[in-house]
Amino acid sequence: MDPITLGYLGLAVLLLLVTVGVPIAFATAFTGMAGLFILRGFDVAIGLSGIVPYGASAHYSLSVLPLFIAIGFLAMHAGITTSAYNAARVWVGRAPGGLATATIFASAGFAAVSGASTASTAVFTKLALPEMEARGYNRSLAAGVVAVGGTLAALIPPSAILVIYGIIVEESIGALLMAGFLPGLISIVVYLIVIATVVTIKPDLAPKLERTSIKEKLRTIPQLAGIGLVVGVILVGIYFGIMTPTEAAAVATAIMFVMALGKKISFADFRSGILDTVRTTVMIFMVIWGVLVFVRFLAFTGLPASVTDAIVGLDMPRGMILFAIILLYLLLGMVLDGIGMMMLTLPVIFPLIAELGYDPIWFGVLLVKLIEVGVVTPPVGLNCYVVNGIRPDIPLHDVFKGVAPFLLGEVVIIGIIVFFPDLVLFLPNMMR
Amino acid sequence: MTTLIGILDRLLRPLERFLGYLAGLIVLVLMVLGVVEVIARSLFNRPIHGSIDIIEQLMVPVAALGIAYCQSIFGNVRMTLLTQKFEGRTKWVAEAFTLLIATIVVAIYLNGSALNLMRAVTLGGDTPEIGIPLWYGMACVTCALSVLLLRLFVQLLEALRLIAVPNDQSAIFEISPH
Amino acid sequence: PTSATAAEVEGPEVKWNLSLWGARRGFSEGLEGLAQYVSEQTDGNFEIELHYGEVLSASKENLDGLYLGAFEAAAFCPIYHPAKTPALSVLDLAFLPVETLAERRDLIESLYQDPAIIADFAKWKALPLMGVMMPNYQAMGAGDPPTTLEDWQGLRISSAGGVGEVMAGLGASVTLVTAPDMFQSLERGMIEAATFPYTYAFASYRLHEVSDWVTDNWSMGAVVCHSAMSESAYNALPEQYKTLLDEAVEFGYDLQIQKYNEVDVENEALFEAEELYRVPMTDEIDAAIAAAVQPSWDAWIESASAEGVPAQELLDKVLEAAAE
Ligand code: NA
Ligand code: NA
Numbered sequence: 001m002d003p004i005t006l007g008y009l010g011l012a013v014l015l016l017l018v019t020v021g022v023p024i025a026f027a028t029a030f031t032g033m034a035g036l037f038i039l040r041g042f043d044v045a046i047g048l049s050g051i052v053p054y055g056a057s058a059h060y061s062l063s064v065l066p067l068f069i070a071i072g073f074l075a076m077h078a079g080i081t082t083s084a085y086n087a088a089r090v091w092v093g094r095a096p097g098g099l100a101t102a103t104i105f106a107s108a109g110f111a112a113v114s115g116a117s118t119a120s121t122a123v124f125t126k127l128a129l130p131e132m133e134a135r136g137y138n139r140s141l142a143a144g145v146v147a148v149g150g151t152l153a154a155l156i157p158p159s160a161i162l163v164i165y166g167i168i169v170e171e172s173i174g175a176l177l178m179a180g181f182l183p184g185l186i187s188i189v190v191y192l193i194v195i196a197t198v199v200t201i202k203p204d205l206a207p208k209l210e211r212t213s214i215k216e217k218l219r220t221i222p223q224l225a226g227i228g229l230v231v232g233v234i235l236v237g238i239y240f241g242i243m244t245p246t247e248a249a250a251v252a253t254a255i256m257f258v259m260a261l262g263k264k265i266s267f268a269d270f271r272s273g274i275l276d277t278v279r280t281t282v283m284i285f286m287v288i289w290g291v292l293v294f295v296r297f298l299a300f301t302g303l304p305a306s307v308t309d310a311i312v313g314l315d316m317p318r319g320m321i322l323f324a325i326i327l328l329y330l331l332l333g334m335v336l337d338g339i340g341m342m343m344l345t346l347p348v349i350f351p352l353i354a355e356l357g358y359d360p361i362w363f364g365v366l367l368v369k370l371i372e373v374g375v376v377t378p379p380v381g382l383n384c385y386v387v388n389g390i391r392p393d394i395p396l397h398d399v400f401k402g403v404a405p406f407l408l409g410e411v412v413i414i415g416i417i418v419f420f421p422d423l424v425l426f427l428p429n430m431m432r
Numbered sequence: 433m434t435t436l437i438g439i440l441d442r443l444l445r446p447l448e449r450f451l452g453y454l455a456g457l458i459v460l461v462l463m464v465l466g467v468v469e470v471i472a473r474s475l476f477n478r479p480i481h482g483s484i485d486i487i488e489q490l491m492v493p494v495a496a497l498g499i500a501y502c503q504s505i506f507g508n509v510r511m512t513l514l515t516q517k518f519e520g521r522t523k524w525v526a527e528a529f530t531l532l533i534a535t536i537v538v539a540i541y542l543n544g545s546a547l548n549l550m551r552a553v554t555l556g557g558d559t560p561e562i563g564i565p566l567w568y569g570m571a572c573v574t575c576a577l578s579v580l581l582l583r584l585f586v587q588l589l590e591a592l593r594l595i596a597v598p599n600d601q602s603a604i605f606e607i608s609p610h
Numbered sequence: 611p612t613s614a615t616a617a618e619v620e621g622p623e624v625k626w627n628l629s630l631w632g633a634r635r636g637f638s639e640g641l642e643g644l645a646q647y648v649s650e651q652t653d654g655n656f657e658i659e660l661h662y663g664e665v666l667s668a669s670k671e672n673l674d675g676l677y678l679g680a681f682e683a684a685a686f687c688p689i690y691h692p693a694k695t696p697a698l699s700v701l702d703l704a705f706l707p708v709e710t711l712a713e714r715r716d717l718i719e720s721l722y723q724d725p726a727i728i729a730d731f732a733k734w735k736a737l738p739l740m741g742v743m744m745p746n747y748q749a750m751g752a753g754d755p756p757t758t759l760e761d762w763q764g765l766r767i768s769s770a771g772g773v774g775e776v777m778a779g780l781g782a783s784v785t786l787v788t789a790p791d792m793f794q795s796l797e798r799g800m801i802e803a804a805t806f807p808y809t810y811a812f813a814s815y816r817l818h819e820v821s822d823w824v825t826d827n828w829s830m831g832a833v834v835c836h837s838a839m840s841e842s843a844y845n846a847l848p849e850q851y852k853t854l855l856d857e858a859v860e861f862g863y864d865l866q867i868q869k870y871n872e873v874d875v876e877n878e879a880l881f882e883a884e885e886l887y888r889v890p891m892t893d894e895i896d897a898a899i900a901a902a903v904q905p906s907w908d909a910w911i912e913s914a915s916a917e918g919v920p921a922q923e924l925l926d927k928v929l930e931a932a933a934e
Contacts, residue, residue, distance in 0.1 A: 017533065018510075018511055019511060019514060020514065020515070020526060020529070020530070021510050021511060021512060021514060021515035021526060021530055022510065022529075022530045022533050022534070023508035023509055023510040023530070023534065024508075024509050024510065024511075025508050025509070026508070026530075026533050026534040026537045027533070029537045029540075029541070030533050030536060030537050033536075033537065033540050040679075040680060041679075043678060043679070044678050044679060044680045045540070046540055046543050046544045046547065047544055047547055047548075047674070047677075047678035047680065048544070048667070048675065048678060048680050049540050049541060049544045050540070050541060050542075050543060050544010050545040050546070050547055050548050051544065051545075051548050051667070051668075051671050051674055051675075052541075052544075053495075053496060053541055053545055053573045053577065054492060054496075054545065054548060054566075054569055054570045054573045055668045055670065055671050056495075056668070057491050057492045057494075057495035057496060057569075057573070058488045058489060058491055058492050058566075058569055059488060059491055060484050060487055060488050060491075060788065061788060062491060062495075063462055063487050063488075063490075063491050063494075066459045066462065066494050067459065067462060067463060067466070070459050070460075070463070166790065170632070170633075170789070170790050171790055172790045172791050172793065172794055173790070173791060174791055174794050175794065242470075242474065242798070242800060243470055243800070244787065244788070244791060244795070244800075245791070246466060246487065247466045247467075247469055247470045249466065250462060250463045250464075250465065250466020250467050250469075250470075251466060251467055251470060253463040253466075254463050254464070254466075254467045257460075257463065271453070274452075274453060274456030274457070274459070274460075275449075275452050275453070275456065275501070277456055277459060278452045278453075278455045278456045278459070278494075278497075278498035278501065278502070279452075279498065279501065279502050279505070279507045281455070281459075281494060281495065281498065282455075282495065282498040282499050282501070282502040282507065283502060283507055283508055283509055285495040285496075286499060286502070286508055287509065289541075290537075295665055296665065296666060296667070298665075299661055299665035299666050300627065300666070302659075304665070337509050347663050347665055351633070378513060379511055379513040379514075382509060385509070385511075385512060388512075395516075396512070396513055396516065473766075473783075473785060477764050477766065477783045478783065479783060479784070479785040483786075484786050548674065551674060551677065555677075555694065555733055555734065556693035556694055556696070556917070557691045557693050557694045558691060558692060558693040558694075559691070560689055560690060560691070560692065560770065560771065561770070561774075561786070563692065563693070563913075565693070566691065
């Protein structure tokens with residue numbers, strides 16, 4: 001068989017395996033191994049694949065991942081997240097869809113201490129979802145808010161996925177983390193508008209809460225100090241170049257660790273935090289391993305090069321090509337998780353982006369936004385899976401239904417990122 | 433059959449958790465190392481020699497030691513929209529298929545990783561700044577993959593057993609993260 | 611030779627995959643030239659496809675890939691994993707007296723004949739293909755230029771390998787920053803200087819924009835990388851292709867040197883515009899460097915000897931070849 005055809009066949013088999021429920025880490029590795037076996041023989045398939053688990057893990061810049069993840073889980077198990085949620089509820093609970101709004105605000109606060117969007121969703125599924133249900137919120141809306149709110153963690157620094165992007169395309173991780181900040185804030189505003197609109201149209205989806213006094217409101221402020229400190233360390237540390245991203249992550253983790261001790265975190269909670277961190281880290285790394293094996297296979301087929309050539313050969317204005325790329329990612333987001341998608345496509349897409357003259361930092365933020373849309377859309381919508389995984393009584397399609405109104409908002413956000421690149425580049429440019 | 437699977441499962445769980453905690457402790461070591469590096473550099477102008485080498489090599493156990501624990505609670509990302517609809521025997525056939533694929537993958541990883549380890553031992557290789565031999569990390573990955581292969585083997589056996597008795601209880605598949 | 615004058619070479623269809631990392635750049639132009647030459651001469655029958663971006667293998671594992679026969683050729687840098695090719699590391703020693711790229715090419719090629727070096731390749735079932743050169747390193751930095759030895763005390767500099775050891779020997783505080791974060795670290799003062807291949811690496815990371823000074827032609831030496839080919843793939847080539855490869859290597863070296871020279875002219879103009887102060891070499895600093903170089907060479911001799919490399923002999927040979 002012609003190698004390029006074999007490449008397409010490999011993609012088809014991969015999609016099939018993913019669809020029948022093979023974890024992405026194993027589906028990619030299996031297809032890649034089989035392809036390497038066909039193209040280069042048994043010894044090469046075993047040998048090349050066997051290098052990957054060690055080689056892809058012994059990586060300096062990737063060390064921020066477990067640290068970013070640990071900050072979030074420590075915050076959760078130390079009860080700092082609960083404080084944030086309570087504060088948000090006291091302040092905005094009275095607004096239309098108040099608890100949903102509070103969940104978005106608290107998710108944003110948590111995003112500032114959490115690097116992984118799935119971790120963030122997991123936390124609020126346990127924390128905010130029962131609260132909303134107890135107050136008579138529509139369960140689908142509540143689940144959707146939690147899933148969408150989780151995506152903020154990927155834009156607002158620290159962000160694991162922006163780090164991985166920076167490693168793949170060799171751009172400054174510090175600049176990328178700064179670039180995610182404003183689009184993160186814009187996303188919050190848009191989500192709030194969506195909630196207000198939905199609740200105005202259908203008020204029975206979200207009953208109103210009782211009033212809280214100013215005194216009560218002010219009392220919540222000190223509880224937010226912890227999150228403020230971690231945000232400060234990460235932003236200031238990176239912005240002023242006092243620390244590398246890895247160091248900033250380590251220092252922020254240490255602060256959270258000390259605060260957890262200060263809150264007298266129980267040993268059992270501490271152990272749970274540690275195991276949660278390890279589980280999420282492993283989940284990310286096993287996907288990285290699998291996709292790398294698949295990437296080796298694809299490279300031998302020559303498929304990526306032929307696709308790049310084909311696109312470059314198209315005589316289209318660059319806006320059209322960008323539009324096509326956005327569509328491609330939205331489609332891929334249906335079947336692949338974010339990291340897998342990035343590692344698979346960037347070898348083809350990134351040279352193209354560079355050739356078209358787009359800013360690599362800006363594209364990183366756009367890409368992460370597209371990926372985060374992917375994690376809340378069916379059929380592979382990681383955050384929705386997390387909600388459903390923790391709350392099996394809420395069917396997946398209910399979660400996806402709850403996300404639906406937010407997708408319109410996402411289109412607006414993507415539009416803002418595309419048409420106002422200066423908003424994305426404002427902070428990183430200040431650093432330059 | 434049930435007893436054999438049960439015994440294997442009970443033997444593996446403490447080992448998997450132990451390795452998981454070990455990985456978590458090393459995350460804390462990374463944390464301490466980062467803090468010390470910042471302090472040593474900014475206060476004393478004495479950065480730690482070889483810190484990048486150390487962090488890179490520590491990342492290997494962080495990424496690898498927890499793999500069996502993660503699989504024991506089915507923590508790897510998968511698409512369940514279709515499989516969620518399966519019931520009874522169909523469900524276990526699908527599960528067994530998935531686990532078979534995973535077992536093959538991990539067996540190949542393990543085989544290749546062992547070869548990688550052998551190469552590092554016989555042909556050499558170390559880190560740039562302070563010359564940490566690479567084989568430590570490779571040995572660590574190889575061990576972690578062995579435990580993962582055992583875990584997958586137990587899960588696969590259990591899925592095969594459940595194809596025969598679809599409605600039987602299963603301690604191995606009814607696992608919640610905590 | 612150029613493609614216009616050489617005769618076409620007849621032969622079977624052969625395709626080689628060559629594993630590389632990063633994007634196409636000055637570093638890879640020699641291999642681009644090699645691939646272009648063999649393809650042109652054989653009318654596309656002998657193709658060497660360059661795979662960038664670590665898609666075939668990570669840079670640190672290219673030798674393993676050759677050993678496995680996963681691809682026919684690959685680039686690698688001994689500095690990433692010194693013990694994998696202990697003899698080859700001799701070329702990475704700091705402050706070897708090699709001034710120009712042409713000199714470095716001749717040195718590399720003469721060393722490829724040495725049994726100890728050949729053994730380094732053979733261990734990985736590989737043969738040397740061609741050197742992948744980087745120009746000599748210089749230091750560039752922000753703030754007051756370190757014109758005296760005292761100025762170097764505690765200077766926060768990002769520097770790796772042998773050059774890093776010598777910088778530490780000068781009294782600098784050596785740290786390592788990943789290349790993409792270098793600009794920001796320098797601008798924000800986390801580091802005050804960096805050593806890099808001159809001029810291209812400074813320009814590609816835009817360090818000159820935030821710098822005030824650069825060392826003026828200090829021969830710090832360079833990290834030397836190599837490309838290797840799988841022994842069995844080479845042996846399977848028809849004789850005329852083997853001969854062709856020799857010519858192609860020559861063409862590749864010439865192209866790489868020419869490309870580096872072209873960028874140097876552009877970059878020097880940029881540096882000129884930034885009015886970088888050129889830090890001259892003084893007798894005092896020269897003596898301090900010499901004092902720091904010797905221990906770093908001695909350390910290499912000791913560790914390489916422990917690996918069974920005739921290290922002293924090899925270093926003498928290098929110094930002799932460099933003196934020519
Ligand atoms: Na975040
Ligand atoms: Na999706």
